[in-house]
Amino acid sequence: MGYTLNFAAVWRNFDDLLWGLGLSLLLAAVAIGLGCVLGLVLAFGRVSRSRLLSGLAGLYVTVFRNLPLLVLVLFSFFALPQMGLRLSKQSSFVLALALYSAAYLAEVFRGGLLGVPQGLREAGLAIGLTQTQIRRSIVLPIMLRSVLPGLGSTFIGLFKDTSLAAAIAVPELTFEARKINVETFRVIETWIVASGLYVVTCSILAALLRQVEAKLAISR
Amino acid sequence: MHGNLLEIHGLHKRYGSVEVLKGVDCNVAHGEVISIIGSSGSGKTTMLRCVNMLEEFEGGTIRIDGEEIGYATAGGERRRKPEKEIARQRALTGMAFQQFNLFPHMTALQNVTLGLRLVKKMSREESQALGETWLDRVGLLSRKDHYPSGLSGGQQQRVAIARAIAMSPRLMLFDEVTSALDPELVAEVLQVVRSLADDGMTMLLVTHEMRFAYEVSSRVIFMNQGRIGEEGNPKMMFASPKTERLAEFLKSSRFD
Numbered sequence: 001m002g003y004t005l006n007f008a009a010v011w012r013n014f015d016d017l018l019w020g021l022g023l024s025l026l027l028a029a030v031a032i033g034l035g036c037v038l039g040l041v042l043a044f045g046r047v048s049r050s051r052l053l054s055g056l057a058g059l060y061v062t063v064f065r066n067l068p069l070l071v072l073v074l075f076s077f078f079a080l081p082q083m084g085l086r087l088s089k090q091s092s093f094v095l096a097l098a099l100y101s102a103a104y105l106a107e108v109f110r111g112g113l114l115g116v117p118q119g120l121r122e123a124g125l126a127i128g129l130t131q132t133q134i135r136r137s138i139v140l141p142i143m144l145r146s147v148l149p150g151l152g153s154t155f156i157g158l159f160k161d162t163s164l165a166a167a168i169a170v171p172e173l174t175f176e177a178r179k180i181n182v183e184t185f186r187v188i189e190t191w192i193v194a195s196g197l198y199v200v201t202c203s204i205l206a207a208l209l210r211q212v213e214a215k216l217a218i219s220r
Numbered sequence: 221m222h223g224n225l226l227e228i229h230g231l232h233k234r235y236g237s238v239e240v241l242k243g244v245d246c247n248v249a250h251g252e253v254i255s256i257i258g259s260s261g262s263g264k265t266t267m268l269r270c271v272n273m274l275e276e277f278e279g280g281t282i283r284i285d286g287e288e289i290g291y292a293t294a295g296g297e298r299r300r301k302p303e304k305e306i307a308r309q310r311a312l313t314g315m316a317f318q319q320f321n322l323f324p325h326m327t328a329l330q331n332v333t334l335g336l337r338l339v340k341k342m343s344r345e346e347s348q349a350l351g352e353t354w355l356d357r358v359g360l361l362s363r364k365d366h367y368p369s370g371l372s373g374g375q376q377q378r379v380a381i382a383r384a385i386a387m388s389p390r391l392m393l394f395d396e397v398t399s400a401l402d403p404e405l406v407a408e409v410l411q412v413v414r415s416l417a418d419d420g421m422t423m424l425l426v427t428h429e430m431r432f433a434y435e436v437s438s439r440v441i442f443m444n445q446g447r448i449g450e451e452g453n454p455k456m457m458f459a460s461p462k463t464e465r466l467a468e469f470l471k472s473s474r475f476d
Contacts (some may be wrong), residue, residue, distance in 0.1 A: 121320035122274055123380075127335035128311025131303060137334060141325050201291055 010185035011195050013176075020176030023196050027172060028159040031070035032105075033098035035158070038098065039105030044135070046106065047113050049216050056105065064103035070164050072096040077168040091181065093165040101158045108150050152209035158203050163198075173197060225250045225285060225422050226271065226391055232279030233266055240266045241277070242446035248391070248424065253417045255433035258443035259277040259469060260463070264426045267443070268393050271305050271424070272313045284312050284390060311339055312338045314384030318378040322368040328379045329356060329364040335387050354382040358412050372407030378412050385416065392416065392423040399428060430473045434458055442466045 010017075045057030064072070076096040080087065087095065116139050124134035166175035177194035181187055221237070226248035233241040242265045248254060256264040268367045269275040271282055273290045282289040289309050291298050301309070322331050329351050336347035358378040360371075368376050377397055384392065394413060398406045410432050417423060417436050427433055433440055434454045442450040444466075450457060450466050461467040 066434045117321075119317060119319050119321040120323060123315075123317065123323070123383075125274060125307070126313075126315040126317075127273055127312055127383065128307050128339040129335065132336050137338065138323055142323075144324060 003188070005189055006186065007189045007193070009186045010180060012187045013180045013184070016176045016180065016191075017173060017197060018192060020171060020173035021201060023090075023170070024159070024165075024172040024174075025201070027094055027097065027162045027165060027170070028155075031094045031162075032101055032155060034094070034098035035101030035105050038102035039109055042102060042106035043109035043113055046110050061103045061106055064099055065107070067100070069096065069100050069161055070167060072100055073164050073167060089165075089168050089170045093162075093168060093170050097158065097161060100161075103152075104154055104158075105151075107146050108154055109143065111150070112147035112213040113139065115146050116142050133184055148209070148213045148216065152206060152213070155209065156205055159202065159205065160198065223286070224248060225252075226285040226424075227286075228271070228280070229282075231267065231270060231277060231282065231366055233263075233270060233275060233277040240446055241270070243280070244446075244448055246441065246448065246451075250421055251420045252315060252438050253422070253436055254424050254439045254441060256424060256441045256443060257428070257430070257433060257439040257469070257473075258449070262443040263446045264441075264443040265386045265395055268315075268395050268424060268426050271391075271393060272310045272315055274315075276300070276330040287312075307339075311335075311387055312389060313391045314387055314389035315395065316377065316384050316394040316397045318399050319381045320368070320373070320400070322380055322383070324368050327365050328360060328371065331368070331379055332383045332386050333413035335383065337443070339387065350386055351382075355379070357415075358382045359408075372405060373401045374408045376451075377401065377405075377409045381409070381412055381416075385421075390422065392421055394423060394425040394427070396426050396428065400418050428473070429457075430470070433454055440471065444469075 042057045042060055046054040046061070047052055073093055073096040076087070076092040077089065080092065080095075105219070120138055120142065121134055124138050129137070162172055163174035165172050166178060169175060173194060177190050181190045224247045226246070228244055228246040231241050231244040232239070236306070244263070244267055256267065258264045266275055270277045271284075271289070271310070276290070281291070281293075287309070290306060292301055293299075300306075322328075323334065326334065328346065332351035332354055333342075333344075333347040336342045336350060337344070340347075343352070352361055352364060355364050358381060360375055360378055360382070363371060363375060364380075368379070371379065397413070398409050399408065410429065413423075413425070414432075414436055418437060425433070425437070437454050439451060440454045440457050441448055442463075444450075444465050445464075450461065450463050457466070459469060461470060
């Protein structure tokens with residue numbers, strides 16, 4: 001196959017890839033952070049006794065979980081300005097990913113909420129705690145501990161989804177890699193390095209999450 | 221401190237079309253220790269759970285020191301009290317559950333201090349001191365930093381009792397606190413309950429421990445099909461039951 005790998009051109013532009021990776025992480029962190037907050041609200045809505053709340057939360061999950069993220073990203077970037085909401089590339093991507101991740105996280109959290117034994121809520125009530133105090137001090141911490149393993153995979157999946165921001169020219173890792181690809185024609189080398197960065201980053205994230213999990217685990 | 225601590229009048233409770241409590245009347249004086257016995261489905265646990273509003277009820281009133289629990293009647297209309305008010309009223313009673321229900325993410329001490337901090341608004345130091353006092357009282361001070369998963373069933377139940385009693389409730393409710401325990405762990409829990417009774421704590425115990433009911437209670441209530449079938453002094457009741465149902469129930473119960 002007469003092709004000799006030559007990474008020199010990629011290393012020259014390695015800084016750009018790292019900056020791209022940094023932006024990917026930042027986008028993911030902000031979007032997932034927002035998604036967690038919204039996802040929690042949705043999860044509590046879905047398990048609430050109010051038909052209206054659980055219906056609305058269910059509708060949200062149905063809509064946003066069944067939309068391809070790329071469609072959501074394009075909608076947010078191209079259609080929202082037409083509707084009067086003008087956001088930067090980065091912001092419109094964060095918005096799309098946050099809304100999308102909230103639907104997935106809501107389902108993860110809902111599963112955790114259903115797993116908290118009713119008896120613990122009653123024990124909280126019996127010592128005079130209010131519903132709000134029970135949610136904050138008992139239900140939430142127990143739920144979060146139980147969903148951590150699943151949450152890790154969801155976070156990593158969402159981090160990888162930041163590569164779709166390349167579609168609207170947000171200069172994150174995939175976008176930077178494509179730029180280097182086009183400018184240097186070192187196609188194979190560029191994508192090997194970019195892939196490596198994703199794999200290494202995700203592995204580190206996974207290891208960190210496992211540590212958090214071990215630290216917070218309810219000792220058995 | 222005069223009159224009755226607890227007054228239950230005409231208590232009715234239904235689950236859908238099933239009427240579980242069909243008009244229960246019961247007064248409890250300060251310092252009384254009352255065992256509630258009866259076969260499963262007789263309504264004894266439901267009655268206990270109505271007293272601290274873990275169950276809603278459709279008819280009748282429950283009063284603690286004269287204060288109506290859970291509902292207010294104004295102009296002939298019966299309304300559930302606001303959640304905050306109900307939470308405050310629940311703290312008037314303490315409850316221990318069959319399944320212990322300790323918070324699994326908290327140590328024994330944290331289980332006991334949670335209510336002290338959030339409900340009684342005590343400082344960290346104050347709540348810890350009181351929590352340790354009560355853990356010591358149930359013989360578990362050395363286990364204060366253990367999580368529930370590291371405690372035996374009997375130890376968990378003793379922590380759960382400490383958690384309830386630390387809130388200084390006026391009335392303790394015990395819901396079959398030994399039913400989920402291995403036989404060899406029952407005694408240590410009953411010992412704690414007995415010592416609270418000796419201290420003059422007013423308590424209602426739903427129990428299957430007939431010997432314990434016999435020895436500790438000032439009065440026994442026999443629940444039968446959603447009503448009080450018979451009540452009285454345990455020695456008289458167990459020796460000469462007035463109703464056929466109680467006689468049968470006692471015959472089928474173990475006294476050990």
